Amino acid sequence: MNATPTVTVIGDGQLARMMHTEAIELGVNLRLLAGARDSSAGQVIADVVLGDYRNLDDLRKVAEGVVTFDHEHVPTEHLHALIDDGIAVHPGPEALVNAQDKLVMREKLQEIGAPVPPFAGIQSVADADAFWDSVDGEVCLKATRGGYDGHGVWFPKSKEELEGLVEKLLGENVPLMGEQKVPFVRELSALVARRPSGEVRPWRVVESVQRDGICVEAIAPAPGMDAGLADYCQSLAVKIADELGVTGVLAVELFEYLDEDGMPQVAVNELAMRPHNTGHWTQDGCVTSQFEQHLRAVQDWPLGDVDQTAPVTVMANVLGGDEDPELPMAQRVREVMERYPQVKVHLYGKTYRAGRKIGHVNVSGQSVVKTREIARSAAHFLVTAQWL
């Protein structure tokens, strides 16, 4: 009996695409529920079922082996229905809700003693006013569901602006919460993978460089980080994975800020329960990539080593600009390869669109400054066809 194990991935984006890369080598059949055959993952995977992740019949049609996700948008009740059918779903709905609902997540994190900024659910303009007063106007307003990459986050500059926003958004049935703005010095990301049977492995903590709410760069390991704080971030991510019962990869996005004594501290910003943009560097900088580890974890296979294979690895996103240059992408790739033979190019098979993640590059080296420079220069050329 040598039946090939199957992992079914719901969602057809670049994360599913890059899971397939690893599934091929592991000898795992990757089965995909895709919205379209020409989607990022649908283009490259053999075993594709077309359908809608919001439709339980489609989910039932595709589900085989272990079910996992490329995104967090599958309705919770459908996941329960699949589990009732006897299907293994990882991460499970009880864990996943913490990545779907920011208010649920913050309440849970507070309960387990994880550091979160002061927050409150906002069901009315009166709630908003009270929260404004409690944090001296340092308010970040968030949609509790559906936000990503800076969408669903607002920074009102006055109480009036907050009230107007809350009135409008509640009118549109957007569930809201307020959170105290964190005067952070930088953003970090602590990734771990966890198996259903409990094994957890954390990668090194990385610095996540953001622009307009979108990750543009990840530097592994986070440069100049206090060793004690780095250890704390790893153990915090392990604790969150354990306490929330996460299976697969968990990304804990963190703010690093200075406390009253000028000492660096962290607070949790967001959670994601799937391979994450801040973990793409592991493809070329680590013994086990996040995509391989995710496939191992959701199948409850033993996890792989997470040692880095270079002193520093930098990931830079290729984000579509305002205008797609005339020079074809394949030609841009050639020019980047010509200049930088050490750059690893990863493209998602997506059309160019402003702000869209269409690929990333990974570069490993000895020096943070030099390696960042190369990664940024390569990514910039892929976007603009111009050298920085």
Added chain:
Amino acid sequence: MNATPTVTVIGDGQLARMMHTEAIELGVNLRLLAGARDSSAGQVIADVVLGDYRNLDDLRKVAEGVVTFDHEHVPTEHLHALIDDGIAVHPGPEALVNAQDKLVMREKLQEIGAPVPPFAGIQSVADADAFWDSVDGEVCLKATRGGYDGHGVWFPKSKEELEGLVEKLLGENVPLMGEQKVPFVRELSALVARRPSGEVRPWRVVESVQRDGICVEAIAPAPGMDAGLADYCQSLAVKIADELGVTGVLAVELFEYLDEDGMPQVAVNELAMRPHNTGHWTQDGCVTSQFEQHLRAVQDWPLGDVDQTAPVTVMANVLGGDEDPELPMAQRVREVMERYPQVKVHLYGKTYRAGRKIGHVNVSGQSVVKTREIARSAAHFLVTAQWL
């Protein structure tokens, strides 16, 4: 204009499968001519055309973008026909004939001054007798076409045995040559990749450990190798790639032997013009794997860095044994991962059969002895479900 570049691969084995792994990340559409959908590569690739590589119509139907190969068995005249159609074929038929015909290859290598053992074409029993005498009976008889993994090679112990073999094989229309047996101390492999426009990059020379004519292990770099000889092997492989006009990956399999003064020397054994078993270690031990480099080279893209990412990487083949153990392969993989979190498992989606290559493992480390031990132990368990 962002048309996705396409590479068409003829042949549905594990080499095509592992090319797809890299094609996904490079954003290259990999199109496959497969004999069967459930072949090693056909299982995992989206863009598959079913057909026969010996049939020109099938080749014409599939050919798009650049055409390359998973094996060397496409008839030369079909390759010329494709080129006449305006298709880019890499490696081209003039180069490829040297990997298809051992006699043509040896004549060419002799012409360019590459070290080859004494050899002669054998068209008759008289030729065989003359060759036997010229090399004092140290004869290796080879089929000039169609051999692989020890098939098509004979070591006659007497002149009579040679005569009998030659008579029988010529009667079956097997084209033959004789080669002087090399009293080698070990086998080496020098891999390079070359672009049509001329750039060539050699990987470090590896030791190829063979059993019954099949590679069972590759150790990168070849342990205890004389630095001057290692440089010579690399430059020899570069020279062969240049002189033969190879495009894509070229593997130069070498014998290392001691000359009359006890100094190590090398002679060329075989050539392969595609990613090669002795280059699988590059997937986990090198900045650029042979599969990525092959895709870059055949498209005439700039080649990637070939630096090693660890002091030593060992590849051990998973070769089917006499009996497929009861413990399912997926369970064997789990046990290997449990014991060795540093082992990278690569499976080909093939059914178990005695002597068949069904996968390999790569292990990186600091020490050759320890790393080999782990690689061998892991591969042995995947084959037998028993620990060494």
